Amino acid sequence: MNPVPEDDARAVNNSVTGGTFGHIVQARDIHGNIAFHQHVHEQPPVEFPLRFGRVPPRADGFVGREVATDLVRALEGTGAAVLTSDATTTGVLSGLGGVGKTQLAVDHMERTWATGALDLVVWVTATSREAVVGDFARIAARLTGKEDADSEVGAGRLLDWLASTRRRWLVVLDDLRVPADLSGLWPSATPTGRVLVTTRRRDAALRGSGRQLIDIDLFTPDESLAYLTGKLADRPRSAEGAAELADALGHLPLALAQAAAYLLDRRMTCAQYLDRFLDRRRDFASLLPEPDALPDEHRDTVAVTWSLSIELADGLAPEGLARPLLDLACLLDPNGIPTAVFTGSAALEHLSAAVRPPASGLGRLKTLFSRAAAPAVDAERALDGLGCLHRLNLVTFDPAVPHLGVRVHALVQRATRDRLADRDLGVLGRAAAMALWEVWPRDGGRADLVTALRANTNVLEENAEDSLWWPYSHAVLIDAGDSLGKSGQAAAATAYYRRLCEAAERHYGLGHSNTWVFRNRLAEWLGEAGDAAGALAMAEQLVADAETTPGADPDAVLSFRHGLALRRGDAGDVRGAVALLSDVLVEAARTRGHRNPSVLEIRAGLARLRGKGGDAVGAVTALRELLPEAEGVLGAADVRLMRGGLAYWQAQVGEVAQAVAAYAELVEVHTRESGPDHPDTLMARGNLAHRRAQLGEVDAAVTEFEALLEYCLRALGADDLITLGTRNNLAYWRGAAGDPTRAAREFGDLLEDRLRVNGPDHPATLTARYNLARWRGEAGDLAALPDLHSLLADQVRVFGPDHPDVQRTRERLNLWGGPRDAPLGSARGRSHTITSASSTSASGLKAFR
Incomplete structure (x- = not known):
């Protein structure tokens, strides 16, 4: 029965015989039409504000x-x-x-x-x-x-x-x-x-x-501290360590709130909570309140809050890829992971395995009945997967900054790692290590990329240490250490390899071949850090241990003897180094073959040692004979390095014009193949400018060094070895061009940076001291002579009495008359000779190859 409106013209009067009960009509006889009026309950009028x-x-x-x-x-x-x-x-x-x-x-x-x-x-x-x-x-x-x-x-x-x-x-x-x-x-x-x-x-x-x-960003440090101190105002002692805790929790408001509730319930201080948080044996979830104790009507804990975001990201196309990408990122540096780490073949192989069903069992049956197996993950799909994580704010993905393209909050990483089983963590760790190693630019490459890769390797070691040591020590550990030293931080590289030697001894034992690899690297960087005697002692002990260990790999022993020869040369025993390396060459040629790359490298090293021992002509002859053979065996970068070495020794024997031509060609090749900002290009430019100055083009060389320094500062940074070497040579040639006062001032500034970067006993630091004293003397500063005497004592202590740098300092003292109070001006004219300018140590050419 449909209601009839009150104004309907068809409505008529009617009568009903019987009773009515609400909306139910009981009738025996109905005469005429019936209009049914339903009562509508109207809502009360809306009152504002509402x-x-x-x-x-x-x-x-x-x-x-x-x-x-x-x-x-x-x-x-x-x-x-x-x-x-x-x-x-x-x-x-x-x-x-x-x-x-x-x-x-x-x-x-x-x-x-x-x-x-x-x-x-x-x-x-x-x-x-x-x-x-x-x-x-x-x-x-x-x-x-x-x-x-x-x-x-x-x-x-x-x-x-x-x-x-x-x-x-x-x-x-x-x-x-x-x-x-x-x-x-x-x-x-x-x-x-x-x-x-x-x-x-x-x-x-x-x-x-x-x-x-x-x-919407995280709390600022001030906001975090204000929140924690306010939250803990009733128990001021609990706020001890609040700033440090806020830093550890990444200034995430929800994490701070739940941590505060946890420590209040347990009557802890922020410092005590932080100790628990930093304990890697504890899951982050165990440091959060129980669901019924969450503050501020939170529905979920921090970790659960993100699980939904991960599910949403994993459901976006390409489906199923977001979670394994986040798993990989959770082991690396939260401050920035190079994008290439996720698009290299090692990462793509791991991701493909992660999104595919297992090859046997139930997974295989599912594959048989599905339309198609999951396709292999390529670089495009990996980038799309990172985009999915970015859309859900689980990572920040910025392709415009490739060396720091992916950033992840440290707590997201912690929560992700907590849900991984030990076995999964090991697999992920090895995959991440291989992904880092694969994209490492071993020819120097961009300094910002190398720095980022090194930081990621260090974080990976913290998060999944065992995966980098079992079943073998991963090569990425060597890349990280060597790149640290090559960036000008030889002392830091030494400390790094000391730590790795201790770790290798824990994992394998002192006499294991893997431990020997790190001991060999430590000896090398001890020498680079200026401790020639310490490097030689370690190399000698390593060779002795390897030679007396039954079953030691003969090839490894030979390599360690090669390193020992180089350490002897660095320590000033060039004759002994030549003799040992000659023996190594005979054995290497016999066991590896005359055209083996390592044999050619030994021959190049032997040529350099002969030149260092005073036989520059022999070095030139040996390198000229070696180059045609090397060009068919060694890589292009190694051949260019050898050509640079030949040019260096050509300059020493007076073939300066030929050296200039060789360096000019190297600059052209490096620029074309590696770009104008590559370290090899910048080194070649520095060597070219230096040799042109030796030909008499001093003013042009100063102009070139000024331009080169700008390139180095932009491309490599202020502390890079090449940058510091360029400053050394620029200051030197300013003095040679007739401005000793400015040269002395610039060497003073350089010495401060050498002390900070290299340490007081590093050869480069001692060279800077020599040049500072030399140009102060050229400017008539009487205080330079006692400084030179002090330098001589330190050089004898570090290098021994027969080192070439020690002899050079003695020659300078003799040139200036010997007594500490002798006037310096009388000898000034003789100090501008090409001979003093061409010495490797005095000119800073150790920064160039």
Whole structure:
């Protein structure tokens, strides 16, 4: 029976015989038509101001944040704002669950409400489209008095009401998980209406017309400290170590809140909590409150908060790739992982295995019944997978900065590692090590990339140490140590290899061949750090241990004897070094063959030693004979290095013009093949300028060194060996060009940096002291002579009495007359000779090859 409107013309009077009970009519006889009037219960009129939805409370200990100003500015300007993050300006991962987006929205809403600037606040938890549509429909019914059976229709009614009303309104859509859920549901921006969305996403769809994306970062250190001290105000002792704890937790608001609740419940201090947090044997989840003890009505712990984001990222195309990518990233440097680490063949092979079903058992059956097995992961899919993690704010992926392209919050890494089994951690660790090793530029390459790879190797060693030592020591450990020394930090490389020697001894024992590899490297970098005697002693002990160990690899023993020969040469025993290396050459040629690359390298080393021992002509002859053979066997980089060595010794025997031609050709080749900023190119330019100066083009050389120094500072940094060597040669040739005062000043500045970078006993530091004293003397400074006497004593202590640098200093003292109070000006004219300029030590050419 359909109701009939009161004004329906067809309505007639009628009578009913029988009873009526509510909406039920009992009738025996009906005469005429019946009009049924249903009573409608109208909702009470809407009274403004009105709040709809359950607004979360402000967090206990809430602190104001700098970003709140950006939020106010955005809402006043564009009408719609999306709270998420983008860490490209701050360099840290932001916007991931727990950075406090909801709390910022609550704070903004409450402060605006308190001013009386709003008539209507609508708070919707936007975790699904159904949730948004359902709440929108209920709000529409409340505002319009009309309830729709279809929620989508009701949601549209709300959008119409918001678009047409003059009421001042704010709609907050909290925790949007899928941007497509708001398709067709975005409230229109009006002069009186504002929309605020919080989300972990940063998809392009959120940057629609009339919307401004606001990047929500972590707490600043001051905000973290203010939060913790405020939260722990009732127990001030608990705040001990608050700043250190905030740093360890990465200034993530949610982690700070839950850590504070945990330590308060257990009556701990921040310092005590930090001790537990730094204990790698503890899972991060065990340091968080139980679900029923979470503060501020948190629904989940920090770790659980991110699990949903990982699931969402893993479901985006390419499906199933986000999680294994995050697993790989969780072992590396949170401050930046080179993008190439994820796109090299080692990483792609690991990722392909991770997304494919097992090759046997149930996984194989699933594969047989699926449409197709998961395709192999290529570089394009890997980059897309990183993009998925970026969209969910689990990583920050910036292809524009390839050497630090992927950044991950350290707590995300910790939570990811905690769920990995030991076996999985080992597999991941070896895959990460191989991925780092594969992209390492062993020809020098970009300094920023090498620095990033070294930092990642160090973090990998901290997070998965065993994977780098079992079943063997990984070569990436050698790359990290050698690159440290090659960057000018020989002392740091020495300390690094001391630590690795101790680790190798723990893993394998003192007499194991893997341990010997690191002892050999330590001896090499001891020598580079200036401890020639210590390097020689270690090399001698290593050879003795290897030769007396039954079953030792003869090839390894031969290599260690090669290293010993070089250490003897560095320590000043050139004759003994030549004799030993000659024996090594005979044995290597017999066992490896005359054209083996290592045999050719031994021959090149023997030529250098002969030149160092005073037989420069013999060095030139040997290298000239060697080059044609090397060009067919060694790589292009090694051949170019050998050609540079030949040019160096040509200059020593007076063939300076030929050396200039050779270096000019090397500059051209290096520039073409490696680029103008490559270390090899810059070294070749330095050597070319130096040799041109020897031909008499001193002013042109100074100009070239000035330009070269700018290149080095930009491409390599201030502390790189090549940069420091360029400064050395620029200062030297300034003095030779007639400005000894400026040369002395620049050598004084250089000495300070050499002491800081290389240490007091490094050969380069002692060379800087020599040059400083020399040019101070050339400028007439009487204090230079006692400084030279002091230098001589240190050189004898470090090098021994017969070292060439010791002889050179003695010659300078004799040139200046010997007595400490002798005037220096009388000998000045003789000090500008090409001979003094060409000495390897005095000119700083140890920085060049």
